[in-house]
Amino acid sequence: MTETTKTKPLRLADFLPYRLSVLSNTVSKRIAERYEAEFGLSIGQWRVMAIIGECPGLTATEISDRAAMDKVAVSRAVTGLVERDLLARKATQSDGRRSQLSLTPGGEAMYQRIVPLALSYEAELTAALNGADVDQLKALLDSCAAVVSPRRLV
Amino acid sequence: MTETTKTKPLRLADFLPYRLSVLSNTVSKRIAERYEAEFGLSIGQWRVMAIIGECPGLTATEISDRAAMDKVAVSRAVTGLVERDLLARKATQSDGRRSQLSLTPGGEAMYQRIVPLALSYEAELTAALNGADVDQLKALLDSCAAVVSPRRLV
DNA sequence: TCGAGAAAGTTTCAAATGTAACTAGTTTGC
DNA sequence: GCAAACTAGTTACATTTGAAACTTTCTCGA
Numbered sequence: 001m002t003e004t005t006k007t008k009p010l011r012l013a014d015f016l017p018y019r020l021s022v023l024s025n026t027v028s029k030r031i032a033e034r035y036e037a038e039f040g041l042s043i044g045q046w047r048v049m050a051i052i053g054e055c056p057g058l059t060a061t062e063i064s065d066r067a068a069m070d071k072v073a074v075s076r077a078v079t080g081l082v083e084r085d086l087l088a089r090k091a092t093q094s095d096g097r098r099s100q101l102s103l104t105p106g107g108e109a110m111y112q113r114i115v116p117l118a119l120s121y122e123a124e125l126t127a128a129l130n131g132a133d134v135d136q137l138k139a140l141l142d143s144c145a146a147v148v149s150p151r152r153l154v
Numbered sequence: 155m156t157e158t159t160k161t162k163p164l165r166l167a168d169f170l171p172y173r174l175s176v177l178s179n180t181v182s183k184r185i186a187e188r189y190e191a192e193f194g195l196s197i198g199q200w201r202v203m204a205i206i207g208e209c210p211g212l213t214a215t216e217i218s219d220r221a222a223m224d225k226v227a228v229s230r231a232v233t234g235l236v237e238r239d240l241l242a243r244k245a246t247q248s249d250g251r252r253s254q255l256s257l258t259p260g261g262e263a264m265y266q267r268i269v270p271l272a273l274s275y276e277a278e279l280t281a282a283l284n285g286a287d288v289d290q291l292k293a294l295l296d297s298c299a300a301v302v303s304p305r306r307l308v
Numbered sequence: 309t310c311g312a313g314a315a316a317g318t319t320t321c322a323a324a325t326g327t328a329a330c331t332a333g334t335t336t337g338c
Numbered sequence: 339g340c341a342a343a344c345t346a347g348t349t350a351c352a353t354t355t356g357a358a359a360c361t362t363t364c365t366c367g368a
Binding site: 196224226227230249250251252 | 354355356357362363364
């Protein structure tokens with residue numbers, strides 16, 4: 001060890017947070033374009049529909065917790081969807097501040113049209129991977145996510 | 155097959171684009187907070203510094219290509235860094251429209267302080283993974299990235 | 309060698325986003 | 339049973355972002 005200690009260099013192209021960000025942003029942008037073009041939905045609106053489609057009756061705050069969206073973003077997305085009559089609010093009887101959200105028939109119909117598109121996009125994204133690889137990838141992402149936000153028990 | 159054909163349901167928590175987005179946004183936000191608090195740098199500014207630290211002499215457009223940032227974002231980041239005397243522009247002799255960018259001594263010093271922090275953050279993020287897992291994760295992300303943007307030959 | 313078209317980078321302006329303040333309703337503790 | 343503290347959701351405002359227009363410089367073809 002006669003050399004001076006050199007700091008390990010940073011190779012951005014190999015740096016995990018950077019790669020995650022680039023991939024995620026590219027994917028999000030592509031998806032956003034499609035949803036906007038075909039359905040006039042923003043990513044946030046679509047995310048709200050996806051959550052309510054899966055779990056009708058959740059409130060805005062519950063969506064906020066699950067979707068990693070902040071409550072203002074949820075509020076705006078919900079407002080837009082209600083205006084377009086894709087989503088309905090129903091006041092919670094026990095608590096006047098909250099409302100339970102559900103898809104209207106029109107919202108449900110749109111949801112049913114989007115789901116296969118979303119799944120086919122996921123399939124396209126992982127076209128180079130086999131089933132086991134996809135599972136592995138999701139598991140690895142989970143391990144990282146667990147470190148970053150330890151208490152996501154959704 | 156006597157049942158009606160049911161569409162495959164969408165489980166958002168299992169949907170890869172969604173998971174990528176949530177993880178990436180969480181990670182980016184955390185990193186942004188640190189860089190902002192300790193160095194007064196935005197993510198974009200740090201990204202520019204990281205690229206120039208690795209490859210001095212690149213132009214704004216070249217950064218834009220590599221970093222998946224659009225040229226306006228690069229322009230603004232560069233302007234901010236030049237104002238703070240972290241980055242220097244030198245007009246390309248052969249082409250008056252471009253300038254080649256490099257870190258000033260101050261920029262270099264800051265870069266050398268950030269690199270170990272960045273690497274330790276990456277290590278923290280993958281704390282639950284062993285070395286082979288990390289390589290595997292990067293390889294899998296690459297496979298997806300190759301599908302999404304086939305021509306990234308950086 | 310001149311003019312049309314393209315490229316680098318900046319500026320402008322509108323839309324999206326986040327923070328903080330706000331309203332309305334609910335719970336708690338005394 | 340009521341005031342203080344708290345929560346759900348919205349609104350307002352400031353900042354960030356992105357798209358398009360613009361300026362300057364360069365390239366190419368006639």
